[in-house]
Amino acid sequence: xxxxxxxxxxxxxxxxxxxxxxxxxxxxxxxxxxxxxxxxxxxxxxxxxxxxxxxxxxxxxxxxxxxxxxxxxxxxxxxxxxxxxxxxxxxxxxxxxxxxxxxxxxxxxxxxxxxxxxxxxxxxxxxxxxxxxxxxxxxxxxxxxxxxxxxxxxxxxxxxxxxxxxxxxxxxxxxxxxxxxxxxxxxxxxxxxxxxxxxxxxxxxxxxxxxxxxxxxxxx
Amino acid sequence: xxxxxxxxxxxxxxxxxxxxxxxxxxxxxxxxxxxxxxxxxxxxxxxxxxxxxxxxxxxxxxxxxxxxxxxxxxxxxxxxxxxxxxxxxxxxxxxxxxxxxxxxxxxxxxxxxxxxxxxxxxxxxxxxxxxxxxxxxxxxxxxxxxxxxxxxxxxxxxxxxxxxxxxxxxxxxxxxxxxxxxxxxxxxxxxxxxxxxxxxxxxxxxxxxxxxxxxxxxxxxxxxxxxxxxxxxxxxxxxxxxxxxxxxxxxxxxxxxxxxxxxxxxxxxxxxxxxxxxxxxxxxxxxxxxxxxxxxxxxxxxxxxxxxxxxxxxxxxxxxxxxxxxxxxxxxxxxxxxxxxxxxxxxxxxxxxxxxxxxxxxxxxxxxxxxxxxxxxxxxxxxxxxxxxxxxxxxxxxxxxxxxxxxxxxxxxxxxxxxxxxxxxxxxxxxxxxxxxxxxxxxxxxxxxxxxxxxxxxxxxxxxxxxxxxxxxxxxxxxxxxx
Numbered sequence: 291x292x293x294x295x296x297x298x299x300x301x302x303x304x305x306x307x308x309x310x311x312x313x314x315x316x317x318x319x320x321x322x323x324x325x326x327x328x329x330x331x332x333x334x335x336x337x338x339x340x341x342x343x344x345x346x347x348x349x350x351x352x353x354x355x356x357x358x359x360x361x362x363x364x365x366x367x368x369x370x371x372x373x374x375x376x377x378x379x380x381x382x383x384x385x386x387x388x389x390x391x392x393x394x395x396x397x398x399x400x401x402x403x404x405x406x407x408x409x410x411x412x413x414x415x416x417x418x419x420x421x422x423x424x425x426x427x428x429x430x431x432x433x434x435x436x437x438x439x440x441x442x443x444x445x446x447x448x449x450x451x452x453x454x455x456x457x458x459x460x461x462x463x464x465x466x467x468x469x470x471x472x473x474x475x476x477x478x479x480x481x482x483x484x485x486x487x488x489x490x491x492x493x494x495x496x497x498x499x500x501x502x503x504x505x506x507x508x509x510x
Numbered sequence: 511x512x513x514x515x516x517x518x519x520x521x522x523x524x525x526x527x528x529x530x531x532x533x534x535x536x537x538x539x540x541x542x543x544x545x546x547x548x549x550x551x552x553x554x555x556x557x558x559x560x561x562x563x564x565x566x567x568x569x570x571x572x573x574x575x576x577x578x579x580x581x582x583x584x585x586x587x588x589x590x591x592x593x594x595x596x597x598x599x600x601x602x603x604x605x606x607x608x609x610x611x612x613x614x615x616x617x618x619x620x621x622x623x624x625x626x627x628x629x630x631x632x633x634x635x636x637x638x639x640x641x642x643x644x645x646x647x648x649x650x651x652x653x654x655x656x657x658x659x660x661x662x663x664x665x666x667x668x669x670x671x672x673x674x675x676x677x678x679x680x681x682x683x684x685x686x687x688x689x690x691x692x693x694x695x696x697x698x699x700x701x702x703x704x705x706x707x708x709x710x711x712x713x714x715x716x717x718x719x720x721x722x723x724x725x726x727x728x729x730x731x732x733x734x735x736x737x738x739x740x741x742x743x744x745x746x747x748x749x750x751x752x753x754x755x756x757x758x759x760x761x762x763x764x765x766x767x768x769x770x771x772x773x774x775x776x777x778x779x780x781x782x783x784x785x786x787x788x789x790x791x792x793x794x795x796x797x798x799x800x801x802x803x804x805x806x807x808x809x810x811x812x813x814x815x816x817x818x819x820x821x822x823x824x825x826x827x828x829x830x831x832x833x834x835x836x837x838x839x840x841x842x843x844x845x846x847x848x849x850x851x852x853x854x855x856x857x858x859x860x861x862x863x864x865x866x867x868x869x870x871x872x873x874x875x876x877x878x879x880x881x882x883x884x885x886x887x888x889x890x891x892x893x894x895x896x897x898x899x900x901x902x903x904x905x906x907x908x909x910x911x912x913x914x915x916x917x918x919x920x921x922x923x924x925x926x927x928x929x930x931x932x933x934x935x936x937x938x939x940x941x942x943x944x945x946x947x948x949x950x951x952x953x954x955x956x957x958x959x960x961x962x963x964x965x966x967x968x969x970x971x972x973x974x975x976x977x978x979x980x981x982x983x984x985x986x987x988x989x990x991x992x993x
Contacts, residue, residue, distance in 0.1 A: 296535045345894060364900050372897020383892045383990065387526050397896040399515050444896070 291450070291484065292318040292341060295481045296350035299336050299507075301303035310336040310345035313350065320451070323478045323485045333507040335456055336489045342377060342454045343487060372400050378447025380457035382437045384429040390416060390440045391425040397447045415443040419473055435466035442473055452484045453477065459494055471497050511902050520910040523882065524917075531914070534878045536844035537871035538918020539925060542683065542966050545864035546926040546958065552853050552860075554953045559849050568842035569822045570617075572829050574610060574815040575838035576600045600836060601811035610817055613831055613846055615824040620648040621812035623760040627700065631753070633682045634695040640681055642698060643751045645848065646760030653818045660688035664756050670708075672696050673741035673754040696753075700733040707803055708735055708759075715799060716769055735763070757812075764806040773797030868969060871918065875973035879911050879936035883981045890981055891989030900982040901946030907978030908971055915970020919963045927954060 299311040310333040318324060318341070328334050339345035340352055343359055346367075352359040354374065359367065371377075376397075384393050396414035405409070416425050419439040429437055438458060445453050455474065460466035471494050477483045489495055503510045524531045563569055577600075600606075602621065611619045623646030631642040631876060647653070650666035656673060664671060674696060678686050705711045711733065716724040737755065773780065775795035782788040819828050829839040890903055898906075930953075 339987050342895070344990070368894070368897050368899040368902075371895060377895045379990070383888060383895075385889060385892070387522065396893065400511055400893070400897040402512055402901065405514075434937075448897075 291320045293351070293353045294341070295353070295488060297340060297352060298349040299333070299340060299345065300348050309333075309451045309507040310335075311340065311347070314349075314507070314509050316502075316509060318452075318484060318486065319483065321409075321478065321482050321484060322357035323475070323497075323499040324487070324502060325495040325500070326486065326488045326502045326504060327490065327492075327495050328477060328504035332504045334504050336507075337504060337509075338454050338456050339409050341452075342375045343367045368400075368477040372397055374451050375449055375452045376442075376448070376450040376454060378438070378441050378445050378458045380460040382441045382461075384437060384440060384444075386429055388425045388426055390421060390432065390443075393429070393440055394443045394447055396444060401448055412443070412447060414445045416440070418446065433466075434462050435469055438462060438466070439473065440472070442477075446477070446483075450483065452486065454486045454488075454503070456488045457490065458487065459491055464493070467491065468492065469508050511898075511905070516905060516909040517913070518907050519906055520913045521527060523886075523910055524913065527882075527992065528984035530878060530881070534871075534874045534914055534920045535921060537567075537874040538868070538915055538966055539921040539968070541864060541871040542919050542962055543926050543929075544867055545861065545965075546922055546954075546962055547929065548857065548860035548864060549958055550926065550930060550953055552857050553955060553958070556850065556853055557953065559846065562657075563842045565848065567818070568984040570819050571653065571842055572817045572819060572824065572825060572832065573840045574602065574606075574817065575840070576602050576811065576814075577838050602813075602815050602837075603808070603811050606811075607709055607815055608817060610832065613817075613828060615819050615821070615828050617816045617818045617820045618651045619815055620651040620652050620653040621757055622647050622814045622816060623757045623764070623807065623812060626764060627704075628698050628763070629701045629732075631678075631698045632697050632699070633678075633691075634697050636682060638681065639699070640678060641751075643675070643753060644698075644755055644760070645752045646755045646757040647816070648757045651818075653816050656741070657744035659742045659744045661692045661739070663741060664754065666756070666758070668740065668756050669759045669762075670735070671738045671740045671756065671759075672737040674755045675743050676738055676750040678744050678751075684742075691739045691742055695736040696708055696739060698735045698737060698763075700735065700763075701729075701731070702762075704728075704768050705733055707765035707767050708762050710768070712801060713768060760806065761807045766804045766806065768802060768804075769799045770802045771797050772800045849902050868966075872969050872973045875911050875914050875970055876976065878905060878914065879977035880976045880980075882910070883907065883966060883977045886981070887984060887989050887992040890984055891992065894984075894986035895990065904978045904982035905986075907981050908974045911974020911978070911993030912967050912971040915966040915968070915973070916963060917972070919966030922966070923959060924960055930954065 294314050294316040297311050297314045297316075298309065300381060301308045301310055308331075312333075314337065326334050327335060333411065336345065340347055340359075343362075347360055351361070354370065359370070362370065385396070388396075391409065391412050395408045397410060400406040413422070413425060418420055419442050421436060421439050421443065424436060424440075427436075429440070438461075441458075442453075442455075445455075453474070458470055458474070462470065466487050474485050474487065475497060478485045485498075487494060487498060495501055524691060528581065599752070604621070607619050610616060623644075626642070626644050626646075628642040630639040631644075632639045648666070648885065649664035649668065656663050659676070659679070660671070664673060674691060676685070677690060678696075679685050682691070684690050700706055705713050714724070743750075766843075773795050774797060775783070775793055779788065779790065779793065780795050782790075782794075817828065817832075819825055825841050825843060825990055831843055832839045839843070893903065893906075
């Protein structure tokens, strides 16, 4: 489904060029569950961002179902992020003034879904992550694990084919981490969603079907 | 994103920072308030001037004065004070009236009298005197509809009848109930030696020779003539002190009756006798005293002539034709233009003040939106990750700024509506006592409401554009990582 061909991404930091991604070539199949590990600054997040259409490669190209992401314009890329990809962040990135339900509705707003349908669908997503009774709570009224589940529900809102989770358990304790990984596994198994997890945690990585390691922008 | 969602999102974000939003809106409210009140006041003044002219059919009238150079002075539509022939000016007499009446598109014409040497006037039985500002016209001609607060207009048969001014009614405490004055008498006080040809008054015959004491006494003598009040004029924008009488009566009042020496000798003969160069037959030139009537109007002409044209569109043609004849011409349109020019100048000053305050308000919006942009960097990142395009982000921010402008405009309108209502109530209460020409001081036509809302919204939108573009250009990865 996703093919990375000779993808490079270079950052300049203090006059020094850093290869966040160095000619990475990679295939991700439909229904994969891939764990990406590697030391800090190795380019894990950059890989996730390039696959998710948040960042564009400086060289090489990313193809999703044969469509180039490097050549796509803002509208096409936004549409791709909206419909195909769901992001789960380490620090949740929830809107503090929105309720859990409203947070989950955000991608649906950009998808121009009607308000009534938005509510219905977001409710289903929250129920799917076990937060049916916390829908009208604000992020500050939720625990870390609950917040991350809201974040997953938001990623699920548009029925994406890929979920990209960048350190989803980085801010959680072991028990809560396991819960989150269980949810991701469930999504992969039951709904066939392709999951790419960036993680430091070997307990998380071990649950994935495939494991990739990045060092200095190179994938092993 | 759907339109309603832009609205929901903008509203939510504005509510989030209540104090900041409130302060920003206050600035816009003040700016729009000053502009609304200014426009509203100007509109009302203009409307009342226009209504006044329209109420007396003034837009079909042309005022003709003897002196072409005095025409532009624009001192008033009905002029009684420019009368009297000077060396160069023409005389406006009945022939002139007939000539002007014969011009194409002229429906009717009335002479306006002048030269009444009435010093004061008062309500019979009262002590307080007023300066007599008397305008006489021919009521038989249907030149103008005198707007009346009470009573009726004059007719051609009315001789010692008068329509009194609003100022007269005010002076004698009848502003609120002008009908009380109807049927009462106005005392017109003549002073200056001569007696008007009315009521059969004749001056005492002076003694033979130079009767100095007699003439001095005549000078001091006040002759009182009564006029019955048949109508009270309505408050008008321009001259609320004018009282009106029939010109036929005015002519009688302007006819001086006095004793004069009449000699059987000619002027030359008398002069020759004085110089002792007279060579003709013996003659007694002492003569006799006779009662003489001098018609001032015949000698000096009318103050002005007012023409009624058959249609407003013919005003220009008629006034041009009269200009060519060498008379002075002025029309209500001229005066309205002058008033408009004056109002425009006032409007420009107020507009500048309002403009400056709105400019300051716009800076406030820019500041608010820049701040909002900084605070929401992470949020913008999330929105981009969730599928928002740059355009969507740009629109979200511009919409929010436009909403600030719109709400400011609404508040400005609401506040000025309240102020206007209060002012109208006060004006209503005191208009009659302080004699304001209009009973409303503020009006809110639909175009003002729509215009102000559109204007403040556009100001908000333009102010938000810069910060919005800036926010939309953020790199989503950097935005998500922003601490």
